Amino acid sequence: MVSINRRLLPIKAHFFFFMAAMGPILPQLSVIGKQIGIPPDIMGYITAVLPVLYVLAKPLVGFLADYFMHLRKVIFMALIVIMTLAYGGFYFLPNAPHPIELNETSVEWPVTLTEAPLHCPPEIYAADTHCQAAHEAECSQGDYIFQALIAAPDALANLEASPNLKYGNDSYFICLTEQKMASYWSNTSLSCRLQHIDSCVYGSGAFWLFVAMLFIGTIGFNVTNSISDACCFDMLGEAEQSKYGAQRVWGTIGFGVTALIAGVVVNLWTTDAVKSFTPALIIMGVFSVLDLFSVSKLKLPKLGGSESIWTDVWQLVRQPPIVTFLFFATMAGIIDSFIIYFMFWHVEEVAAQTGYMADIKLIEGLVVAAECLAGEVPFFFYSGKIIKKLGYVHCMSMCFFFYAVRLSLISWIPNPWYLVGVELFFQGVTYALCYTCIVAYASAVAPPGTSATVQGLMAGMDDGLGFSIGSLIGGIMFKRLGGRESFKYFAIAAICTCVAHIVLRPLSRKRQYLPKSEYQVPPELPESELRPMTPQEMPKVY
Secondary structure, X not given: OXXXXXXXXXXXXXXXXXXXXXXXXXXXXXXXXXXXOOOHHHHHHHHHHHHHHHHHHHHHHHHHHHHOHHHHHHHHHHHHHHHHHHXXXXXXXXXOOOOOOOOOOOOEEEEXXXXXXXXXXXXXXXXXXXXXXXXXXXXXXXXXXXXXXXXOHHHHOOOOOOXXXXXXXXXXXXXXXXXXXXXXXXXXXXXXXXXXXXXXXHOOHHHHXXXXXXXXXXXXXXXXXXXXXXXXXXXXXXXXXXXXXXXXXXHHHHHHHXXXXXXXXXXXXXXXXXXXXXXXXXXXXXXXXXXXXXXXXXXXXXXXXXXXXXXXXXXXXXXXXXXXXXXXXXXXXXXXXXXXXXXXXXXXXXXXXXXXXXXXXXXXXXXXXHHHHHHHHHHHHHHHHHHHHHHHHHHHHHHHHHHHHHHHHHHXXXXXXXXXXXXXXXXXXXXXXXXXXXXXXXXXXXXXXXXXXXXXXXXXXXXXXXXXXXXXXXXXXXXXXXXXXXXHHHHXXXXXXXXXXXXXXXXXXXXXXXXXXXXXXXXXOOHHHOOOOOOOOOOOOO
């Protein structure tokens, strides 16, 4: 007969409801940006700046939670409310698609002129539909290069913009943006490279609303995630640290279930290529309310505080094993950020090329469900045993190896349905195991009374600094190389990181300064430097 630990039911419920609220939203953040016309490099800049704020926000809020122990629950609930309201702001974003959709496979247009283009009339810039109708273009005809605007005539109905350019079977309007004319247009074949108009992206109210809501909501989510982990480890106590994965797995279940439900509902809600995210936002709101109720029932233990939180944490992070671990946690964040922010962007391009756009939201929902329910659930549940068996060093090395395999397969997929199988087999052994290894290590090394601060610091390097670097590099690579090549290069980076981790982590195991007698040294150090542990507790290093 299975016994239920009632004391831990509220933290299980919190993980379930909290991640269930995020399941319909988090995987779609870059897609929401794409639908309002944000190009991939700008999306990369946004998601590069955003995680830098995690580096500051996570340790700061963690410090407040450690310092004001009696207000931990209030801080917890306030973060959930702020996060939910911010993501709810996506409801007010416009959903109208641009008549000329650009992605990395459609920016180079071989076109044919039907009439010689004239200089763009002032009315085209003053038109209310200017940003919704046109893209900038650099066109070349032999050695002659000129700048132009290419617009959909139907979107400029109030202007006399007769079609004068053919691309495939479609007709468009082209005009020159500079006072530079060819002496003749005997050759009607051109090559034009299209791009978004910068002033239309940065000058759009929808753009800044998206950025503001994304910043507030995502910072709220990530900080809440760190506080959740700290509270979970506090409730488990030192004797039951290995049971963290069995609690966190409920978050994975919730995330996978609602991501699948939202994918199906959004697909049915709108049959157009541009989908409405209203059902996803409703699901998020319902589960956030349930999460607030579960958090209100948490019975957090009374813990002894640190006499000097910053001093204890500083003495910790200046040690060679911790510095080395923080570096590789950052590398894990770089890889994760590229997958999280650009995998769905890549799969939507593959869908557009292979004719699967009608089912793309269903496919994306199935991908997330496969990641969570079949991939993460078993690895979160057994992560404690795996870490005890292999130790932190071998676990992280294994994760980087499988990240390389996963990235290679994502770059290869011939159509979107293949991604379901890739994520089913590799999400657990990469993200789930790597994440558990990082937070368990943070809990193991945290001096008493600093758990939330150290968790915030470790997470700040992983999904803070790491996400920032990965988003910036990923956005630039995605624009210049496209999805397939970018994932291929990240796969090479992952295997190099695996080799470096195998070499450098053992070399970093030097004698550590112990700031307090109660301080627990990470169990990857030589046996003479460890606190007394039973053979069953001792994780293996080699």
